[in-house]
Amino acid sequence: xxxxxxxxxxxxxxxxxxxxxxxxxxxxxxxxxxxxxxxxxxxxxxxxxxxxxxxxxxxxxxxxxxxxxxxxxxxxxxxxxxxxxxxxxxxxxxxxxxxxxxxxxxxxxxxxxxxxxxxxxxxxxxxxxxxxxxxxxxxxxxxxxxxxxxxxxxxxxxxxxxxxxxxxxxxxxxxxxxxxxxxxxxxxxxxxxxxxxxxxxxxxxxxxxxxxxxxxxxxxxxxxxxxxxxxxxxxxxxxxxxxxxxxxxxxxxxxxxxxxxxxxxxxxxxxxxxxxxxxxxxxxxxxxxxxxxxxxxxxxxxxxxxxxxxxxxxxxxxxxxxxxxxxxxxxxxxxxxxxxxxxxxxxxxxxxxxxxxxxxxxxxxxxxxxxxxxxxxxxxxxxxxxxxxxxxxxxxxxxxxxxxxxxxxxxxxxxxxxxxxxxxxxxxxxxxxxxxxxxxxxxxxxxxxxxxxxxxxxxxxxxxxxxxxxxxxxxxxxxxxxxxxxxxxxxxxxxxxxxxxxxxxxxxxxxxxxxxxxxxxxxxxxxxxxxxxxxxxxxxxxxxxxxxxxxxxxxxxxxxxxxxxxxxxxxxxxxxxxxxxxxxxxxxxxxxxxxxxxxxxxxxxxxxxxxxxxxxxxxxxxxxxxxxxxxxxxxxxxxxxxxxxxxxxxxxxxxxxxxxxxxxxxxxxxxxxxxxxxxxxxxxxxxxxxxxxxxxxxxxxxxxxxxxxxxxxxxxxxxxxxxxxxxxxxxxxxxxxxxxxxxxxxxxxxxxxxxxxxxxxxxxxxxxxxxxxxxxxxxxxxxxxxxxxxxxxxxxxxxxxxxxxxxxxxxxxxxxxxxxxxx
Numbered sequence: 001x002x003x004x005x006x007x008x009x010x011x012x013x014x015x016x017x018x019x020x021x022x023x024x025x026x027x028x029x030x031x032x033x034x035x036x037x038x039x040x041x042x043x044x045x046x047x048x049x050x051x052x053x054x055x056x057x058x059x060x061x062x063x064x065x066x067x068x069x070x071x072x073x074x075x076x077x078x079x080x081x082x083x084x085x086x087x088x089x090x091x092x093x094x095x096x097x098x099x100x101x102x103x104x105x106x107x108x109x110x111x112x113x114x115x116x117x118x119x120x121x122x123x124x125x126x127x128x129x130x131x132x133x134x135x136x137x138x139x140x141x142x143x144x145x146x147x148x149x150x151x152x153x154x155x156x157x158x159x160x161x162x163x164x165x166x167x168x169x170x171x172x173x174x175x176x177x178x179x180x181x182x183x184x185x186x187x188x189x190x191x192x193x194x195x196x197x198x199x200x201x202x203x204x205x206x207x208x209x210x211x212x213x214x215x216x217x218x219x220x221x222x223x224x225x226x227x228x229x230x231x232x233x234x235x236x237x238x239x240x241x242x243x244x245x246x247x248x249x250x251x252x253x254x255x256x257x258x259x260x261x262x263x264x265x266x267x268x269x270x271x272x273x274x275x276x277x278x279x280x281x282x283x284x285x286x287x288x289x290x291x292x293x294x295x296x297x298x299x300x301x302x303x304x305x306x307x308x309x310x311x312x313x314x315x316x317x318x319x320x321x322x323x324x325x326x327x328x329x330x331x332x333x334x335x336x337x338x339x340x341x342x343x344x345x346x347x348x349x350x351x352x353x354x355x356x357x358x359x360x361x362x363x364x365x366x367x368x369x370x371x372x373x374x375x376x377x378x379x380x381x382x383x384x385x386x387x388x389x390x391x392x393x394x395x396x397x398x399x400x401x402x403x404x405x406x407x408x409x410x411x412x413x414x415x416x417x418x419x420x421x422x423x424x425x426x427x428x429x430x431x432x433x434x435x436x437x438x439x440x441x442x443x444x445x446x447x448x449x450x451x452x453x454x455x456x457x458x459x460x461x462x463x464x465x466x467x468x469x470x471x472x473x474x475x476x477x478x479x480x481x482x483x484x485x486x487x488x489x490x491x492x493x494x495x496x497x498x499x500x501x502x503x504x505x506x507x508x509x510x511x512x513x514x515x516x517x518x519x520x521x522x523x524x525x526x527x528x529x530x531x532x533x534x535x536x537x538x539x540x541x542x543x544x545x546x547x548x549x550x551x552x553x554x555x556x557x558x559x560x561x562x563x564x565x566x567x568x569x570x571x572x573x574x575x576x577x578x579x580x581x582x583x584x585x586x587x588x589x590x591x592x593x594x595x596x597x598x599x600x601x602x603x604x605x606x607x608x609x610x611x612x613x614x615x616x617x618x619x620x621x622x623x624x625x626x627x628x629x630x631x632x633x634x635x636x637x638x639x640x641x642x643x644x645x646x647x648x649x650x651x652x653x654x655x656x657x658x659x660x661x662x663x664x665x666x667x668x669x670x671x672x673x674x675x676x677x678x679x680x681x682x683x684x685x686x687x688x689x690x691x692x693x694x695x696x697x698x699x700x701x702x703x704x705x706x707x708x709x710x711x712x713x714x715x716x717x718x719x720x721x722x723x724x725x726x727x728x729x730x731x732x733x734x735x736x737x738x739x740x741x742x743x744x745x746x747x748x749x750x751x752x753x754x755x756x757x758x759x760x761x762x763x764x765x766x767x768x769x770x771x772x773x774x775x776x777x778x779x780x781x782x783x784x785x786x787x788x789x790x791x792x793x794x795x796x797x798x799x800x801x802x803x804x805x806x807x808x809x810x811x812x813x814x815x816x817x818x819x820x821x822x823x
Contacts, residue, residue, distance in 0.1 A: 018115035071110030130189035146200030154196035184246030267320035269294035320349035328450035339483035458512035522569035529622030
């Protein structure tokens with residue numbers, strides 16, 4: 001047992017180990033550094049130093065043994081409470097505690113290792129390797145030490161040369177920056193690749209406890225926002241690597257520190273407010289000024305610190321609204337309160353500074369007047385009115401407010417998909433799909449635009465404004481109502497006959513081929529009542545502005561025509577009227593027919609209405625007994641008329657039959673007479689023809705003889721003329737021949753003289769040579785020609801040729817040639 005206790009009191013330290021031993025009698029703490037062995041006294045107590053409580057705590061010997069603080073190459077130690085002499089405990093033996101600089105820190109770069117003095121604290125930190133898009137924030141905690149040790153910092157610059165103020169702040173240059181207690185500096189990865197701070201400077205941890213901070217790498221069409229501690233913002237556009245200043249932080253939105261530039265075009269814009277004065281392109285902008293920037297101004301918009309985006313809801317961009325042809329939109333001027341109508345086709349991009357697209361809701365009575373029977377339109381306008389009242393407006397509803405009220409809530413899946421980073425990673429523009437109208441082909445503008453009315457063919461409406469203007473629209477056409485315009489209604493009598501007890505309210509006037517039916521009760525001159533059921537055909541003509549001057553034109557027409565028809569019927573007895581009811585009514589309503597068999601019609605100057613035709617559908621007598629008598633009398637008259645007509649037809653038959661027979665006999669006699677007369681005329685004509693032929697032949701003979709006589713005289717003259725000409729021609733030819741003969745004689749004399757001269761000049765020998773040469777040539781040609789004859793006769797060419805030239809001069813030549821050949 002005692003042996004074990006003694007062994008426990010033995011302190012054995014290996015290399016790179018040390019231990020704190022406290023002398024309980026004196027309070028001293030000794031540092032034992034290995035390799036070392038010693039036996040501890042009973043008053044020696046192993047202790048450790050608690051970094052948090054800053055107190056020495058008793059512990060066992062095994063737990064009191066600690067290893068050296070080691071910083072390898074590229075690491076460094078942060079030592080608190082360094083020794084004044086700067087010497088740490090030796091590598092072996094016991095060491096008494098020296099005086100420490102309590103409260104001070106020292107940065108010691110590796111490679112190094114040593115034991116700690118009691119009361120010292122150390123933290124081993126790896127050196128800071130920086131990429132190009134990383135940076136460190138360092139803080140000066142000891143101004144004097146920082147100035148003294150600034151050049152002792154371990155700094156490895158990037159390959160690119162760094163000069164100026166940036167190199168000074170990074171510690172690369174020999175110049176020492178202005179260092180004061182608490183000053184923050186940024187060590188950028190674009191300047192420094194490795195950094196260990198000097199004594200007096202410490203690296204500040206980020207919110208996550210790390211030392212390295214990530215800069216923001218901006219591509220083209222990207223930007224970031226830096227917010228300074230003084231509240232100023234700095235907007236930086238890519239491409240760039242952005243390092244904040246020590247007092248700046250990146251503004252984040254949705255976890256992202258960089259943002260896409262805003263794409264604009266001619267049909268989109270962004271609404272901003274100037275929050276700080278600035279001058280751009282010579283234009284000065286003051287605080288509070290509002291700007292609406294569209295693609296016409298700039299196609300790519302980068303925010304700037306002087307601008308604050310004005311958003312309505314979650315939308316930053318304002319898009320144009322497509323207005324198809326035949327439709328329109330109401331635009332409210334926020335400054336004047338005036339609402340104007342913009343008609344299509346157009347792309348409407350309202351300026352949010354002064355313009356707002358509003359929707360007009362119609363009262364139920366207006367809906368039933370403009371769109372009779374359209375329940376969908378009625379429900380839609382009631383819903384609009386309810387939304388407008390809920391928003392505090394009684395007159396109109398803005399388009400944006402309505403869309404917010406009617407917009408369906410966005411699902412969590414859609415929200416995740418909208419912010420998903422997956423997909424194309426190059427330069428792109430992500431356009432929000434929640435407002436797709438300007439990018440779609442299908443346009444559902446049934447209730448979004450201005451109030452539109454389709455006025456059909458043959459109809460007209462009266463459009464009135466609140467300021468008193470009136471306009472008649474005649475179909476076919478589509479009319480867009482201004483915001484303060486409405487349709488004027490008419491109340492028309494209904495039923496047959498027409499009365500005011502039940503009227504119909506409408507705004508549509510049938511201006512062409514209108515049909516108004518009525519029943520007229522009238523009385524004849526013999527006090528017999530009749531009931532006439534008829535239908536008027538009506539057109540509205542002339543100036544359209546007068547068509548609506550009479551509110552109930554149906555009642556106006558029927559009342560007036562009842563009076564006219566009653567007056568006309570009163571002039572006739574029942575028998576006469578009943579027989580000619582249609583003619584009487586048409587004459588009284590349409591007027592008598594003119595020379596062209598056309599009636600002028602009945603014109604109403606009050607509203608341009610004209611009755612151009614009338615249909616009498618039925619005429620009924622009020623007293624049935626009188627009606628039966630009239631019918632019976634009419635039947636009797638019809639019977640008598642039919643009998644008389646039958647007798648008349650019999651008489652007419654006999655008369656016409658006899659007349660036909662008489663006419664037939666007369667025609668036959670006339671035909672015979674005409675035949676005899678024709679034969680007599682033919683005989684006379686034949687006799688006259690024979691006489692005419694004889695006379696014609698006599699005259700022809702006379703004419704022929706006279707012609708021959710005249711022809712003989714002419715021929716005599718022609719012969720005489722021809723003989724004279726021939727005689728002259730003969731004399732001329734003889735003279736010419738004589739001259740030619742003389743010329744020929746002269747030529748012959750000259751030729752003879754020339755020949756004589758040449759003959760005298762030729763010697764006999766020359767003549768013999770020429771003759772021999774000619775005979776030789778002739779013999780050669782004859783030989784060539786007679787070769788076939790020799791072949792056919794079986795003789796030689798010489799024999800054939802000798803026979804041919806026998807008796808001529810050539811015979812002698814051939815003989816001489818033969819003799820010469822034999823020799």
